[in-house]
Amino acid sequence: MQHTDIPSRDTILALATARDPKSVSIYLPTSPLPKDSEASRIELRNQVDEAQRQLSEAGADKRQIAAITDQIADFIEDRAFWTHLSNSLALFATPSGLKTFRLPNRLEAAVEVSDRFYVKPLMRAATFPQTAFVLALAQNSVRLLEISADDVPHRIEVAGMPENVADGAALDPVAGRAPAGHQTGGRSGGGITTAGRIQGAEGQKVRMAEYSRAIVRALRPTFTGLNVPLIIAGAEPLVSIFRGVSTYPHLATQTIAGNPEEIPDAELAASARLILDEIYAAQLALLRESFADRQANGRASTDLSDVARAATFGAIETLFVDIDRSIPGKIDAESGAVTVDAADDGINYGVVDEILRRALLSGSQILAVRAEDVPGGGAFAATLRFAA
Template identity: 50%
Template sequence: MEYKDIPTKADVEGFAAMRQAGCVSIYLPTGTTPPEADRARIELKNHLASAVRALEKLSVPRDRIQAVQAEGELILEDRDFWRYQSRSLAVFLDGDLAQTFRLPNRLTTACEIADRFYIKPLLRALTFPQSAMILALAGNSVRLLHITPDRPPERIDVPGMPRNVADAVGLDSVSGRSPDGRIQGSEGHKVRMLEYVQAIERVLHPVLVNSTEPLILAAAEPLAGIFRGAGEHPRLVAETISGNPEDKTDEELAAAARGVLDRLYASKVADLREAYEARIAAGTALVDLSDIARAATFGAVESLVIDIDRRVPGAVDDETGVIEFGDDDEPGEYGVVDEILRRALGSKAKVYALRAEDVPGGGAAAAAVRYPV
């Protein structure tokens, strides 16, 4: 059994490529308190029983059903696992693979059984991860914090991190004249602050180089400007938590950072809608689901926006992309939007999972295309 918190794009693409009879995908809301975890555990037990019955109805081999059931029961019995939960839990079982994700987004409950995994809800965590790093930078201190939606902020120990400006430049104090007498006053202080920032960047690089999370700076001027101008920070958010971070607790910085993330994501959604509306008007974006399915089948989708909550029962032809809509979901079937998503991921399209009111065109999906099909 493999437990993970936030899925990577590679995780989602890997699930999208899997095709095998008896794939079980379970989503359920959880919580961080023991009563919430107990309710979620009971709900998972009920979903697992329902999945076993559906697998039997689909005539999946008995040994595979038993393997799915055994893996599910291992999760149910893992008390340490249930002690640490987030807002939602995703469980994937097929008799060979067993994997969970503790997700920061509030998702609706679902139990899907088909010849492929139901992956659409995972995309919400990739679109809006709700986690970030905070660099709280002051002349006399520096902290690196990691925040997630439901847990207290965590301080990250960074080896070699200077304690303050003086520590970074090897002086007892940065006030007044340096030993050689050449740097003094406000200009000299700014030079030392730049050296301080450069020392911080050197030790931060190994920590942040593989991070996919936004970096939020909490600092007052001139340190904020010096840090932003000292190097390239691909994931550094434009908005700064202003003021001296020494006046704020870790919890206060985390609360301020979550507000920064909310505004960042709202801005991204607005920009995405504007870009799509322009492409729809120009004829290079599609809003009709049948057109989108065909484009996804032939690898023409450049980017895809999907309604995270809407289900469209039916199937998509493997060769032509023609949709056969269904009246209702039945065991063994999969959603049309999820299959479009799967094919778009297979051609390396960017995918955004949004709420209904944010999807351009107001439908279940919208797609920008590389070429007409």
């Protein structure tokens, strides 16, 4: 089982804007398997040695270095924590504090010392949070699951949720009944009885629509204000009927096919994560197409100087960054002019990370992705709010 602490955008922004002359950022690939925890602890000790070397070169005195390394040493000795990991660990330390995050994404190992934290890899979890709802929809039952990066999905109790098709019909205020006193014919297999209820296959579809509307009403308070994908697990024709009455704007087009009463929650979660990957891939493809269109009109760039200036003056609309590449150097706070250094050290910082930081402050959309998903194939790319 994976254990995660995915930071919110506000948390990442707070880390990105924090300043301390001796800020240490460490990223460590880990494993959710407890048997692998000792290897992760050993690797973190090696990374601390590298951070100590960079701190010494940056002029930190022994007390400052000890304040950082002692905190991390205490953390390494917390064996209970090390048996509850995910795929990566991010650690941010200064002489006065330590913060850690367990992340579902597989990140490359990194050690950065500067006057600010290295947050670019942390954005990967925020870009693709691996969170969704699954509505397991059958005629005789319905359940709502919340899917996250953890292996175990969580069932959500929804007030007013109908138990089955018959219950949904009873709860539907616009149920398809004939007007009072209306006399109907007695067609077999699809007519309307004197009780005013459509019979046969047509009548069953009417009851499914009533059931679906009751579910939509029950879910509305839970989904209000959210932009999390909702994935349906179910069979036809109920799935299509539900889609026809649903008003949730983030209903996924993909379906987990089959009778969800026969599919365990864990299997539904695994299928939902595959669908989430498809959703994110489609979103990235659209954004890359938009980048190409914008670039033709002077509203997109892959030039370091242009993008740094745009970030400085709040002109970036969407920023793509390769989470695994770093360009050492600095960016002038006023002009956005870039100075690139030949090597990383404890004085400079990653200029792409600084571009990301400035874009965050201006409310830009940030996409921390793999190299193949960055338009142009570089370390970064940006669409702009206005032509350069």
